[in-house]
Amino acid sequence: MSHLFQTLKNDWSISATVAGFLAVLISYAGPLIIFFQAAQQAQVSAAMMISWIWGISIGAAVSSIYLSTRFKVPIVMAWSAPGTALLVTLFPDISLNEAIAAYITTAVVLFVIGISGYFDKLLALIPQAVAAGMMAGILVNFGLGLFSATDNMPVIVLGMLLVFLVAKRLNPRYAMLWVLAAGVCLSLILGQFQPVSMDFNLAIPQLIQPEWTWSSTFNLALPLILVSLSGQFLPGMSLLKISGYQVSAKPIITIASITSLAVAWVGGITTVLGSITAALCIGKDAHELPEKRYIAGVCNGLFYILGGLFAGSIVMLFSLFPKELIAALAGLALLGAISTNLTVAMQTEQQREAALITFLATASGMSVLGLSSVFWGICIGLLAHFLLTKKRPATLTAVASDSK
Secondary structure, rough: HHHHHHHHHHHHOOHHHHHHHHHHHHHHHHOHHHHEHHHHOOOOHHHHHHHHHHHHHHHHHHHHHHHHHHOOOOOOOOEEEEHHHHHHHHOOOHHHHHHHHHHHHHHHHHHHHHHHHHHHHHHHHHHHHHHHHHHHHHHHHHHHHHHHHHHOOOOHHHHHHHHHHHHHOOOOHHHHHHHHHHHHHHHHHHOOOOOOOOOOOOOOOOOOOOOOOOHHHHHHHHHHHHHHHHHHHHHHHHHHHHHOOOHHHHHHHHHHHHHHHHOOOOOOOEEEEEEHHHHHHHHHOOOOOOOHHHHHHHHHHHHHHHHHHHHHHHHHHHHOEEEEEEEHHHHHOOOHEEEEEEHHHHHHHHHHHHHHHHHHHHHHHEOOOOEEEHHHHHHHHHHHHHHHHOOHHHHHHHHHHHHH
């Protein structure tokens, strides 16, 4: 144990800490809003809402810290934002007890999938260019959000952009720290922070009795399994692979399912592998050396623990930030990830069209049969790759050559 702490101390860096903090900040300021919407639909109490946040935070924290230290890879876990969006559409037609049962069912199924190792085989079938096109499609809207945020707060957003460009030239390793400081200062000067009463009390999780029904199993558990695998684990594993980290999906899905099972009893929805927030911790902004970026995953988990312990207060604190500041932070922080994925997607000529189709389909936000554009983007991209890059029969090749 002492050796582990010494290793963490030696590898620790400010840039990795900032990357881990930004990942948590963006999670709380963005996807958490969906949780509030689901809570309103379910008409749950404030105490139960705090229990939910405690569950998703601790689940993400424990799995992030364990996996990042175990494999020395920035493995960033989160809760299922698409799954939370499902809740908004299902409440109040299903009860909170039925939802908890669906969470437990999902965790058990994901555990079986994870421990079997079949997900790794699926991932190996996806061409790198197509996977990169999918990731670029997911991330590009955050880059666009940087500039659309100027509609409401041009001074803050453009000021952050200017600081980012200067910092990238003079002090690139800590560019996002300067950007965050600039955004906070500009928001304070322009009076964009709304004062709220803060009360730092420890969150108390609430145990919830599950109630299994066929309705919740088919309407919540099965879609949650699909969106977790296709919308979270698939792009998350692709991102790790593209970034040069060769880690199996088997332990990641297995640990995620175990933590999901544990936090489900207090209202925590499925723990999954992050993709958008992981992109913040996996690039050069976290650390120049890839082998030391795992510290960002560890710090991400530590900040999630703070968020879970002080769920009510910390979430209120994060809500102080203007949404335009969060959009600018996310857009600037993800520029490197967008660039990397676009480069990988376009570098192989034979796969370029398939990767472009994947990118466009994923970025479109299309939704068919209740499945997200991430799922359809990878399916359409694979179909395009199969049709466009499959070798033609030798006779056809010869005929084509003769015709020239």
